[in-house]
Amino acid sequence: MKFTEPAGPNAIDNQTIISRPVSRIDGRLKTSGGAKYGYEQLGPNTGAAYGYVVGAGIAKGKIRSLESSAARAAPGVLAVVTAENAGKLGKGKYNFAPLLAGPEVHHYHQAVALVVADTFEAARSAATLLRIEYAAEKGEFDLQAARARGDGQPAPIEQDPADTSVGDFDGAFAKASIKLDETYSTPDQSHAMMEPHASIAAWDGDQLTLWTSAQMVDWHRSDLAKTLGIEKEKIRLISPFIGGGFGGKLFLRADAVLAALGSRKARRPVKVALPRPLVFNNTTHRPATIQRIRIGAELDGKIVAIAHDSWSGNLDGGPPEGAVAATRLLYAGANRQTATRLAKIDLPEGHSMRAPGEAPGLMALEVAMDEMAEKLKLDPVEFRMMNDTQVDPEKPERKFSLRNLRACLQLGAERFGWSRRPMTPASLREGRLYIGYGMAAAFRNNIAMKSDARVRLGRDGRIVVETDMTDIGTGSYTIIAQTAAETMGVPLSSIDVRLGSSDYPVSCGSGGQFGAVNSTSGVFAACMKLREDIARKLGLPFDSKFEGGRVASGEWRIPVGEAAANGDLVAEDGVEYGDLDKRYQESTFGAHFCEVTVDADTAEMRVRRMLAVCAAGRILNPKTARSQVIGAMTMGVGAALMEELTVDKRAGCFINHDLAAYEVPVNADIPHQDVIFLDELDPIASPMKAKGVAELGLCGVAAAVANAVYNAVGVRVRDYPITLDKLLEKMPIRA
Amino acid sequence: MRAFKYSRAASLKDAAARLAETPNAKLIAGGTNLLDLMKLQIETPEALIDVNGLPLDQIEVTQEGGLRVGALVRNTDLAADVRVRRDYPVLSRAILAGASQQLRNRATTAGNLLQRTRCPYFYDTDQPCNKRKPGSGCSAIGGYSRGLAVIGASESCIATYPGDMAVALRVLDATVQISDADGETRDLALADFHRLPGDAPQVENDLEKGEIITSVTLPKPVASRQIYRKIRDRASYAFALVSVAAVIGKDFARFAIGGVAPKPWRSETAERELPQQGVARFSQALFADATPTRENRFKIVLAERVLQSTWTENRG
Structure with a gap:
């Protein structure tokens, strides 16, 4: 069709x-x-062996020597796979660091070996017997420093240009009555899905069956074929159930490649699951950003100038985080510009994580909008409605296929009781707790595929x-x-x-x-x-x-x-x-509202209730769609208040690499969530008259939480996550 | 994980004897911390001696009117004990503020005292760590230290003791009963049980080779308000940035602080002066020798705030 x-x-x-x-x-x-998930397809007594992945202990440099004789001699060991004995490996279209390192090491915990044994325990134990010596080289791990040096290049956001400019931003901003010029930062984040990357490989002659946990069956299959240097048709790839991916399983990873190589060497099916502490540095993550936003408006609240520059880092060949994408489309304003800069950073591969671009972009833009509304003495909901647009602001001849942002904002404000919010920051207390309300617009593009x-x-x-x-x-x-x-x-x-x-x-x-x-x-x-x-x-x-x-x-x-x-x-x-998505801008819209408490003594922040209103065309199943949105809202709370891969700038790694140290929200953090879907059809977007909806549930949430924290205590934190140490000494003096 | 020998102890004496004579042996009870560390090759015992069958799982009233808590009493049972909830509520609250229900069902009283730090560098075997590999250096100094110690640390280690239960036991003046292979027993104040790192951060407590904790004893209860406040980045299932265990009576106040040091932190001297000096001075005295990093300096401010509000809300 x-x-x-x-x-x-x-x-x-x-x-x-x-x-x-x-x-x-x-x-x-x-x-x-x-x-039965991919890793469970072959159970005990099926002849499957187990592979244990060993990650590089340095961020950048070379493997000087890798001594495996003790590991090979260990009980139960069937094979040790390294770059030296793996044969020539290609690189997949979607990978930019090799999935098996050697002699060159490109990032911390990049796989350097797979130890295959007849039990998981034997493989893990033997893996500790590898003696690996490295020649470490100096790397760049500090995005802020790279930005300060101006050490970055314009980088396109997929098919879209790195930079855009319409009208005369500088002139209009200089003349604007009310101005904002602030810089925001978002940290590196991990997908932290429940099921780690895991695969089973089994060869039958030159035919390979791979059971795995993949979001994109054909991408994985093509890239596995490319990496192994075999025909795609020789691979059967099966991904029956997936225990979460969030973008972390879009692309072929080391578990699949090493299972295939291990199985070839051991001449048995081989199961490989990434140990949790390896997931954070071995696989991809959402890159950190530093974003400068400038907005100029007239006293009536109309935006006349808006600019958004975003910096992120990556290894060679890696993409930038497209944080400015939403700013190109969300609000009107005749004079506008965006810029995307990419620095070379030797941390692990940065890549897509849920709502790449829009999620971190709105973490900045929607706080800037809140700050601007305050400067203009406008209700933040009203300020957003005043600057709504029905056309692509950079290409006014292009209409949105369907844009009901206003309705989302209005309905959300009404249902949430927005009019009852504290009108001035730090003005509402219940005992030890300050109460704050916050909101943000939600925006995420629809993608036709x-x-x-x-x-x-x-x-x-x-x-x-x-x-x-x-x-x-x-x-x-x-x-x-x-x-x-x-x-x-x-x-x-x-x-x-x-x-x-x-x-x-x-x-x-x-x-x-x-x-x-x-x-x-x-x-x-x-x-x-x-x-x-x-x-x-x-x-x-x-x-x-x-x-x-x-x-x-x-x-x-x-x-x-x-x-x-x-x-x-x-x-x-x-x-x-066809070209409907060129003729029209197809996007999804929403509004997030939330109420938080902040402890007057300790600055502990907790979310009390949240509401999302989503406009995404036909909703195919309100129950599963709601589950998607509340999950995304939960992820947004994590982004606002706790999630951060902490960079050790000496070792060049994310050091909090387990789920005890990389905190995501638990049940107790999420007391009450409501979701409303607008009843709409978008016949331009798809034959189903539907659009995507899941990631819309994330976009803007963290900003709504951040704005609520500001409303509660009057302290603006522009550096995510907003943890209590960033508020503590700025808290209002307790009466 | 390295292969190890597993055996079950037939009696306390048997356990102590095996522990004394087997090189590189460890006791296992709940295993909630030890097994994780073994999987990560951080703990590499050659032998595990399972003490779960020993009759150390009772809570009994002592002659002095206190409570003796067996080493193998599970966290869940200790927190739920009616006598604990009535007379030592801070202990119950501290336990329930930690871990998860599933972990508390398994974790034991003695094992909980022996849990090891959550310093991220301790967990990464590719990074230097004096506690894990003596002499290799401390990566946390100059590294990511937000959750680490502000006081009691040394130039070789700035790790914190991560637990909650011990903070309550410290404020309750608990003692630890220890037994060895010869059947010799000794009593040790909880205050003296954990050691500061000095230049040997791998030695975390006063236990000698072959010694086994048999119980923890709480003195006769005192009329008081008891509070446990745990401050953390998320609402549950996280280690404390700072925790405060407080026992406040008519003419006394005791505070032990968790999350700030390699052991539960307390100063009896400063407590005596609290009513006259006020909380700000008390907190200053408590943290007089602090050596915070840029990232964890906030813990001192935070501790003072919690002490202040706990004192204000609960005094007299």
Whole structure:
């Protein structure tokens, strides 16, 4: 299906199954332990061996020697894989540091060896017997220092330019009545998903089967083939369930490559899971940013000038954090500019983490907006509404496909009781606790991606959907089943969904809040094709109705399964997009509100309640969508108040590399969350008239929390995370 | 984790004898800290002697009217004990402020006293650490030190003792009962149990080879208000930045501070002068010898604030 013009009325509009709060069809499997994740596909007594990954103990330099004889001689050891004996390895399209280092070391805990043994314990024990000597070299680990030196290059944000400029920012800013010029910083962050990166590799001759935990089946498969120097077709890659990814499993990682190499050497299937302390430095992370924002406005509250410069660092070949992306689109203002600078930093690979770009960008922009509203003596909600725009502010000829930011702000303010907020900072106390309210706008782009699927109708009327789409905990199995059931007019229980295998047509995969909208659009396309095939087979017109498990036309009511009486009917199709996303700006919008308490003595901050209002086109399943958004809101609280990979600038590593030291919110931190979805359809965005929604739930949350902390105690912290030590000595004097 | 020999102790005497005669042996009870450290190759015992079967899991009233808590009493049971909740509520509160329900179900009284630091450099075997590898240097000095000690540290180590329970035991004037292979026993004030690092940070307590903790004794309860306040970055399941255990009576006040030193920090001398001198002076006296880093200096301010509010809200 080519999607080149806005969607007209279609089968999805019935909304008898889609858009209903259906519980996950795989929920029972997951809660009963029946869902087998990649690493569980081969259990005990299947002949599988275990690999233990050893990470580099330096950040930059060379391996001078790697002595493995003691490890090889240890009980149970089957093989030791190093760069020296691994053979020539290529590099995947999406990797920029090799996944097996040697002799060159590019970052801390980059894999330098895999020890394979017949038990996990034997492998781990033998791994400590490796004697590795390094020649360490000096690296650059300090983004602030690099920025101070001006040591960075303009770097494009994927397809978009590094810098943009419209009108005369400098002139307009100089003349503006009210100005803000502040710098904000966000730290390096880790995905900290529950399931670490894990794979099992098994060779059969030159055929490789890899069970893994991947968000993008086809990317992993292609990059594994490239890395191993084999044909992609020789690899079967299966990623049935994923215990969280948040972008950390978008790309091939060391677990997969080393499992394949270990299995080749040990001549047995090999299981490799990254030990938790290795995950933080061995894999990717969200890079730190330093962002300068300047806003100029007139006394009426209209923004006349806005500029956003962002710095981040990465290894050679790595992308910048696109923190200015949202600023290009969120608010009006005739004179504007953005700049993205990338410094060479020798920390581990920086890459996508949930809502890359927008999430850290709004952590700065939406605090700047709060500061600006205060300078203008305006309600922050009103200030945002005054500067709303229905067109791309950099290219006013481009309209948004659908933009209901105002409605989100208005509804949110009303439902949250925004009018009851303390009008001046540090003015509301309950006993020992200061109370503060904060809000922020939410913004995240919609991403259109090609996505294919295959549907198969059996004689019994059951329909099997096959696509390499993944379910990273989001509910893909469920919304795909809902889409197929709705389109085919059959009950949900007649649909079997098979995901996460390279045996199936290539989908969009999961990431960037592009998974739900594109994968269901692809399934919808394949189902529409199957409907044609069924009608043809039954001799009925193409516009026959599919409902109640029957195909209906005129007097005819034929059970859908009859079309497959002489054999399964199989249809394969997908969604492919034209230039609608060029002609229109497709984005999602929302508003976050929160109430915090700050202890007057200790400056301990706790969130009391949160509300998100989201406008993201058709919501395919309000229950799974809500779960996505409340999870994202929780992540936003972490970003605001605790999450930080701390850089040891001498060792060149993130030193708090376990889940005791890298804190994320626990249940006790999140007492109450509400989510409201605006009832809207976006026919320009996709045939489903839906857009992504998950990451919208994160964008702006941390700023809303930061603004609430300011409202509570009158202390503005521009350096995330906002921990109590940054407030303590600036707290209001207790009356 | 290195391969190790495992055996079960038949009696206290048997456990002490094996501990004394086996090179590089360790006792295991709850294992909530030891097993993690073994997996990370930070602890590398050659033998584990399992003491879980020993009859040290009772809480009994002493002749003096106090409580004797067996070494193997689980944290959950100790915190839930009616006598503890009535007479020593600070202990109950401190325990419940730590770890998670699952860990407390497993963790023991003696094991909790022996838990090791959470300094991030102690956990990274690629980094120097005098506590883990004596003589290799202290990476925390000049490194990431936000959670580390502001007082009682040395040039060789600035790690903190991470626990909550011991802070309450310190303010309650608890004593530790210790037994050795010859059946000799001794009593040690909790105040003297943990050692400051000096130039041997790997030695964290006063136990000699072959010695085993058999119980912890609480003196007769005193009429008082008891408070435990734990300050941390998230609401649960985090180690204290600063914690304060307080026992405030009609004419006395005792405070022990956690999260600031290699052991629960307390000054009886300063406490005696508190009513006359006030909290600000008390706090100054308590931290008179502090050597904070730029990153953890806030702990002294924080401790003073908590002391101030605890004192103001609960005195007389």
